[in-house]
Amino acid sequence: MKLSSTTLRTFTTVHTWTGLIAGFALFVAFYAGAITVFHHDLPLWQAPHATARPMQTLDDAQRLLDGVLDRHPASRQWVGMLFPGDESPESVIYWPEADGTWKYATLDDLDGDSKPPHAGLAELVNELHYSLGLPVAGIWLMGIVSLLYGLALVSGTVIHLPKLAKDLFALRPGRNLKQFWQDAHNVVGVLSLPMHIMFAITGALLCLLPISMLALDPLIYEGRLMQASQAALDTAPVRAAANTPAPSGSLALWAQRASEVAHERGLASFEPAYLKLVNAGDANAVVEITGAAPRALGPLGAVALDAATGALLADQLPGTRDANHATLASAYALHFGEYGNHAVPWLYFVLGIGGAFLFYSGNLLWIESRRRRRQLEQTRSSVNMARATVGVCIGLCAAISAAFVAAPLAEAFAPTHVDTILRSACFATWLAAIAWAALRRPALAARDLLAATAVLTLAIPFAHGACTGRWFWISAAEGRMALFWIDALAFAFAGAFAGLARATSRRARDGDPHSVWALPHTPS
Numbered sequence: 053m054k055l056s057s058t059t060l061r062t063f064t065t066v067h068t069w070t071g072l073i074a075g076f077a078l079f080v081a082f083y084a085g086a087i088t089v090f091h092h093d094l095p096l097w098q099a100p101h102a103t104a105r106p107m108q109t110l111d112d113a114q115r116l117l118d119g120v121l122d123r124h125p126a127s128r129q130w131v132g133m134l135f136p137g138d139e140s141p142e143s144v145i146y147w148p149e150a151d152g153t154w155k156y157a158t159l160d161d162l163d164g165d166s167k168p169p170h171a172g173l174a175e176l177v178n179e180l181h182y183s184l185g186l187p188v189a190g191i192w193l194m195g196i197v198s199l200l201y202g203l204a205l206v207s208g209t210v211i212h213l214p215k216l217a218k219d220l221f222a223l224r225p226g227r228n229l230k231q232f233w234q235d236a237h238n239v240v241g242v243l244s245l246p247m248h249i250m251f252a253i254t255g256a257l258l259c260l261l262p263i264s265m266l267a268l269d270p271l272i273y274e275g276r277l278m279q280a281s282q283a284a285l286d287t288a289p290v291r292a293a294a295n296t297p298a299p300s301g302s303l304a305l306w307a308q309r310a311s312e313v314a315h316e317r318g319l320a321s322f323e324p325a326y327l328k329l330v331n332a333g334d335a336n337a338v339v340e341i342t343g344a345a346p347r348a349l350g351p352l353g354a355v356a357l358d359a360a361t362g363a364l365l366a367d368q369l370p371g372t373r374d375a376n377h378a379t380l381a382s383a384y385a386l387h388f389g390e391y392g393n394h395a396v397p398w399l400y401f402v403l404g405i406g407g408a409f410l411f412y413s414g415n416l417l418w419i420e421s422r423r424r425r426r427q428l429e430q431t432r433s434s435v436n437m438a439r440a441t442v443g444v445c446i447g448l449c450a451a452i453s454a455a456f457v458a459a460p461l462a463e464a465f466a467p468t469h470v471d472t473i474l475r476s477a478c479f480a481t482w483l484a485a486i487a488w489a490a491l492r493r494p495a496l497a498a499r500d501l502l503a504a505t506a507v508l509t510l511a512i513p514f515a516h517g518a519c520t521g522r523w524f525w526i527s528a529a530e531g532r533m534a535l536f537w538i539d540a541l542a543f544a545f546a547g548a549f550a551g552l553a554r555a556t557s558r559r560a561r562d563g564d565p566h567s568v569w570a571l572p573h574t575p576s
Contacts, residue, residue: 066207072418074200075411076444077184081194081255082411083448084180086404089389089397093534094174095140098459098470100522100535108136112159113143114303119162120145121332124155128332135307135324144168172471173459176478177452182259185479195259202252209245240406240413247403248410254387261380285376287368288330288340288356298335300359303327309362310341310355317369319345325352329359338365345370350381351391408445415441419568438494438568446501447485449549453508454481456542460519481508495560495569502553510546513539 087094113136120127127147134144146156146168155164168175176185183190307324314322326342337359344351353369368377385391389400419434419441458477462470485504489497516539517523522532524539560571 064207066203068418070200070204070207071411071414074197074204075414076440077194077197078201079408079411079445080184080448081181081197082404082407084177084452086401086408087452088174088178088181089400089404090534090538091174091178093538094177095169096534097516097538098173099169099463100520100527100532107141108143108159110135110303110307112136116143116145116157116159116162117303117329119159120147120157120164123162124149124157124164126150127155128334129330131329131332133327133329135303135326137323137325142169167471172462172474173455175471176455176474180448180452180478191259192263195256195263198252198255198259202249202256205245205248205252240410244403244406244410248407250386251407254383257383258387285380286340287354287366287377288328288338289365291331291336291338293331294335296335297333298337298360300329300332300337301339301357301362305362306339306341306357306359309357309364310343313355313364313367314343314345314353314369317367317372319353319369319371321346322353322369332359335360350378350385352381352385412441412445415445434568435494439489439497442494442498442501443486443489446498446505447482447489450485450501450505450508451478451482453505453512453542453545454478456512456538457508457515460516464519493571495556495571498569499553499557499560502549502556506546506549506553509542509549512542512546 113133117131117133120131124147126149127145131145131147133146134140136143142158144156144158146154148154153166155166156168157164158169161169179185179190182194184194186193306327310324311322322343322345324341324343328340328342329337330339331337338356339359340354340356342352342354345353350370350373353367353373355367355369356365357363358365368374370381373381389396415437419437455474455478458473459470462473466473485501488501491497492500513524517526522535524536527533527535527539556569559569
């Protein structure tokens with residue numbers, strides 16, 4: 053297959069500029085997304101003392117539900133609850149107050165708090181992944197970025213398709229650093245292309261679904277979007293309150309009935325994980341039980357029951373879902389790796405780090421391709437792009453490491469302000485890194501920030517061990533691998549950042565002086 057020079061040039065331009073426009077956001081999404089794959093483990097790492105508690109029972113969860121419904125009238129209209137299980141040994145309940153704020157309560161704190169317990173670190177990293185930490189508009193921005201990402205993938209495939217077989221595994225290290233970075237960029241991009249296509253499609257779907265539905269409202273839903281969307285997205289049917297008091301069933305009854313329905317639908321097992329209860333204490337109360345069925349794409353399914361009698365109202369379970377629920381469940385499972393065995397999250401982690409490298413290396417290639425080969429002074433655009441790449445990308449790595457260091461410290465010394473401390477540490481570090489990169493030469497800024505990131509990352513297991521007593525060797529000996537591997541990865545990443553800092557320093561000192569990554573040579 054041979055493309056004309058005009059076609060190739062057009063696709064190259066499209067690939068370059070879509071990559072540059074979306075690249076910074078995609079670096080954040082992929083680096084944070086690689087960590088988000090293990091979001092179930094992060095709360096346990098942040099507060100490992102929770103793992104020492106015995107697993108709560110359904111009776112404990114029932115006392116929590118009854119206590120919250122009794123204390124908080126707003127929760128009777130809509131309340132959600134996490135069953136005790138693998139994700140958390142204690143049950144957590146949540147509901148919206150009349151003013152729209154969300155409250156979270158546990159058996160130890162029936163009054164509730166505005167933040168879920170021990171989830172600050174996981175929530176922060178997840179927010180960086182899907183919204184860059186920006187309120188409201190961030191998720192829509194990431195939807196648009198996902199569309200640009202898809203365009204960059206298509207144009208990049210067209211560019212490299214003619215020489216794919218020859219250059220796929222070509223890695224040519226040496227003095228020509230641009231060629232090496234180009235080879236590495238191509239190998240990572242092509243080998244992970246199917247997964248990147250999936251990420252682009254599911255990311256756009258999950259982020260832009262509300263906007264798409266609003267746009268289609270006049271054409272399809274005829275102005276009845278809210279009624280139609282609830283039926284399309286929820287399992288439980290909409291039932292208005294009868295305003296007639298009636299006793300509700302128990303958690304044990306609901307869990308048993310949901311499992312029975314799942315077995316009738318051909319599922320070997322169904323483990324209740326979440327519930328939603330609407331109009332509690334009313335004759336028309338409805339409960340929706342969401343649980344996991346193993347060995348299914350989109351393993352989460354739901355069963356809706358009459359809360360008083362346990363009678364089946366509707367179900368959306370793997371293998372019997374309608375098109376709406378099957379599409380959304382599959383998109384979520386594919387995007388976050390919520391399927392398969394324990395190897396899948398590690399595969400997604402590697403793909404996430406590889407994706408971050410893809411967009412970082414793309415910026416480096418853009419800078420290198422515009423280098424003035426015979427002039428020491430480089431273009432302003434190249435210098436500014438180098439500063440932005442260093443500040444935003446390396447700064448994010450430092451910021452997330454700072455949040456990991458702050459998490460156990462805050463839990464130990466300021467447990468009532470954990471979320472504020474985490475966010476302050478993260479965003480203050482990120483802003484400081486961007487400012488440092490803007491004020492320093494790119495070579496010096498890159499060296500300094502990589503070294504700082506190495507130190508912060510190395511501090512993670514030591515801060516965790518000192519504050520919690522769960523040193524990594526103790527976690528390994530006790531078989532608490534969710535605690536051990538985070539500390540182990542911190543050591544590995546600290547070594548990688550230190551190695552990059554050293555290589556950057558050597559490149560600045562001994563490399564080609566006609567580069568934004570070189571230090572000025574003083575005359576001898």
